[in-house]
Amino acid sequence: MIIEKKKSLKEYTTFKIGGPARFFCIVTNKDELIEAINFSKKSKLPFFILGKGSNILVSDDGFPGIAIKMEMKGITYMEDGNTVKVTVASGEDWDTLVKETVEKGFYGLENLSYIPGTVGASPVQNIGAYGSEVKDMIETVHVLDVLKDEYLDLSNEVCKFSYRNSIFKKDPRRYVVLSVTFILNKKGKLNYEYKDLKEYFTYKKIKEPNLEQVRDAIIEIRKKKLPDLRDCGSAGSFFKNVIVSATKAKELTTKYPEMIVHPLNDKKVKIPVAWILDNLCGFRGVKKGNVGTYKNQALVIINLGNATSAEVIALAQKMVDGVYEKTGIEIEPEVEYVI
Numbered sequence: 001m002i003i004e005k006k007k008s009l010k011e012y013t014t015f016k017i018g019g020p021a022r023f024f025c026i027v028t029n030k031d032e033l034i035e036a037i038n039f040s041k042k043s044k045l046p047f048f049i050l051g052k053g054s055n056i057l058v059s060d061d062g063f064p065g066i067a068i069k070m071e072m073k074g075i076t077y078m079e080d081g082n083t084v085k086v087t088v089a090s091g092e093d094w095d096t097l098v099k100e101t102v103e104k105g106f107y108g109l110e111n112l113s114y115i116p117g118t119v120g121a122s123p124v125q126n127i128g129a130y131g132s133e134v135k136d137m138i139e140t141v142h143v144l145d146v147l148k149d150e151y152l153d154l155s156n157e158v159c160k161f162s163y164r165n166s167i168f169k170k171d172p173r174r175y176v177v178l179s180v181t182f183i184l185n186k187k188g189k190l191n192y193e194y195k196d197l198k199e200y201f202t203y204k205k206i207k208e209p210n211l212e213q214v215r216d217a218i219i220e221i222r223k224k225k226l227p228d229l230r231d232c233g234s235a236g237s238f239f240k241n242v243i244v245s246a247t248k249a250k251e252l253t254t255k256y257p258e259m260i261v262h263p264l265n266d267k268k269v270k271i272p273v274a275w276i277l278d279n280l281c282g283f284r285g286v287k288k289g290n291v292g293t294y295k296n297q298a299l300v301i302i303n304l305g306n307a308t309s310a311e312v313i314a315l316a317q318k319m320v321d322g323v324y325e326k327t328g329i330e331i332e333p334e335v336e337y338v339i
């Protein structure tokens, strides 16, 4: 394995922003991973795990340690009655996996279609979309525990998944995901209750869509809402949606009766941040220097050309302040800062 010096990270991110990593390597198997981690330990430099770079913002100064790009590959299927166990190496492309499982007629991952990134990144922020979260399909996450120098098979429960969160997100330097085992089904129930999906099928006059049609619908909807990465850089939704108390939601809907809210239970309510940014703060389709927000989705910050991470952070801070001023809510980035 080659450890390169001063490697620009810009091209390894979908934002197309960022300075060089002091060291950089690509790992394709466990031995190479151990070699890279040992290099980091011996040289007392931090490491960070890079997948497809679709959810990160790299500092203009770059990263002072070793960036480890995961390219371990391999997918195995084990069928047992109606269930299918799929074990997938962390470097596999997420959407290629979803496509393959849908084509095989296996239910479970379809609502998570067209999310950019690697399989290894999927449990980290417990990716979710259209009423489905990856935690619902994960059986085991196979990891290297960097602290204890041992391989572990972490059960779903141990991963402490919650909304866009897990132990991997809370403690990013502790575990490296090697592969993930998902449980899928040969017979399943499709969920197309989300507004955008329902409207799509009503418009297409499809009463009972099948697995492939749900995937196709999601791809079409997401393509409209997200910028084409060939036109401009972006890391998708820049901020997490927020969950507030029912009392806070009542206060907000009294002030802004048209506000969209999604009650989760008696006590908690989810609020789409895009709605606030767009309708209360006027942040959809804005431009500031080399950065802006996407014309179809205020939650998405875009690189209009040669943007710097400093410009992105400055715009993001304005958005945080704008939302706070209007609602008293402190929104948090979903995108990870690599500094």
Ligand code: NAP
Residues within 6 Å of the ligand: 125, 126, 127, 128, 129, 130, 131, 193, 194, 195, 196, 225, 236, 237, 241, 262, 270, 271, 272, 273, 274, 299, 334
């Ligand atoms: P959207 O469908 O307009 O929804 C915006 C927000 O409202 C999301 O927080 C969504 O919750 C919530 N919501 C909408 N309908 C709901 C319902 N029937 N019940 C409960 N909550 C509801 O969002 P979008 O920006 O176009 O994104 C489409 C989907 O992709 C969303 O599910 C979004 O969360 C997901 N997404 C995921 C990631 C990620 O995993 N990193 C990144 C970008 C977008 P949920 O978030 O629980 O769906």
